[in-house]
Amino acid sequence: MGLLYGLIAVGLALIFGLMDVVNFAHGEFLMIAMYVSFFLFAFFAIDPLLSAPLVAAALFVFGAVVYLLIVRFAMRAKANAGMVQIFSTFGLAIVMRGLAQFFFTPDYRSIPQSWLGGKTISVAGIFLPEPQLIGALVSILAFAGLYFFINRTDFGRALEATREDPGAVALVGIDKNRVFALGWGLGAALVGLAGAIMAVFFYIYPDVGASFALIAYVTVALGGFGSVFGAFAGGIIVGLVEAVTALVLPPSLKSVGIYAVYLLVVFIRPRGLFGSM
């Protein structure tokens, strides 16, 4: 579970952490990804596991479009940039929820049979559900890929540089909008991946994103903004804390542990565990 939180958070870490843009519609991105996965299964009988790259591609386009249509303008705001970002993406989240209700109806949906659904695997006497395991695997791969991407490729450097100083970046011939649009696409694609895997074992409904979004923010902040590794570590910690809290407290209180740990961490380290900003 922790690695899954990590996977949801990693897309956010890219958008929120590396580009310093607040995306309050992150949970809704996840929701869309789950629906895409569901419909690919329902109409074309493509197993969520196979369709995951398709979902990621769809979300990539979606993320880039959202950037170009909305966020680009929000970032241009001279005053109250933070609030404008919060509320324009929050408005977007409401629209997306409304659209989902309109087209998909508020019914709960699930993918009844998939290759992985309900299967378990026994490792050294511990039974682990397969979908979660695959999710964890994908999550590790995604993190490794992203880490490499940010630190070792030109694009990654361009992204960091653009956040640091858009003006200087323009001087050396990098188009700020292109870099950020790609960044948003990438962030959304990662959420797409998470959504595709989660579609296997979570109910899908228009408000599903909201319950995961806050945990994703907490995960990113816990790890510290500006650090991909931080989001990864944050995800693992959040997952563990949730599991432990669920043992000690009633299940309905399981998130309290996560929140408490976040508060504790930032009181001791006001920039998160590995944050640079």
Place this chain on the structure above:
Amino acid sequence: MDNKFAARRRRDLIIAAVLAGLAALAPLLVKDVYVQNILILTLMYAALSQSWNILSGYCGQISLGHALYFGIGAYTTELLFTKFGVLPWFGMLGGGVIAALIAMGLGYPFFRLRGHYFVIATIVIAEIGLLLFQNWEWAGAAMGITIPIRGDSWLKFQFLRTKLPYFYFALALCCLAWFVTWWLEDSKWGFWWRAVKDNPEAAESLGVVVFNSKMGAAAVSAFLVAIGGAFYAQFLAYIDPESVMGFQFSLLMALPAVLGGIGTLWGPVLGAAILIPMTELTRSYIGGSGRGVDLIVYGTLIVLISLALPQGLVSLLSRTKAKGATR
């Protein structure tokens, strides 16, 4: 310069008095209960947003967890009322004081945080409050509290036949929040807050105790919001954790101020006057289908307004008036 500032403040006060007077007459013209309901909610959100604006607008500490104080106001009042028979008026004040104390208690660790870390901490603490109340059996847990009807009177702050008293209370609360803001704007606190918002290091070096000014703003803000929560609970006669402490309240308090103009005297009132009727009308006229069209319209409007007017609607007004009149 000083004269102009004083003149502007006097003008603001006169405008506010006139508006309040006109608003007080509104129920004479509007007999429709549905419209009265919208007016009451508009006034309440204007008051809440004005209070939120003190901490987040003037002092620059963006809180998206004010639902916590709202809920505390509502719960303190109703728990005291239903369990101990304490009159809502005392519960209201008690709720306000408790909320202010909690705000200050939280301020100790919270005000060390900056930027997103602070915002997320405020969201998280409100969420913890929500979860605790949802699991607190004595306080009704997730089922909430239904406020028993004890008669129609100002003493019990319950009115069955008419909504007018609620209207006047909401108006009074709105005026109070406005007046407190107006008064603080020109006090040393107001200047401290703006200094803290613009540049905390510089403010500190000039002798402003940054920490204390943040605490002051948090306490005033939380107190007023809790009063609003107490009012809301009496008005609805039913509360449950989600409906008084949910995250959407934190956003609904912030939204009018942001749309109207954050950190301005008139922003919250203006924002609420436009936003709340819009919310209610889209909900009741196109929300009936249950298919989320209202959400689509509402969300689109929020996106458009926040993109088109990053400084809020107030900036439109001051642009059309003589340029640079005061600053």
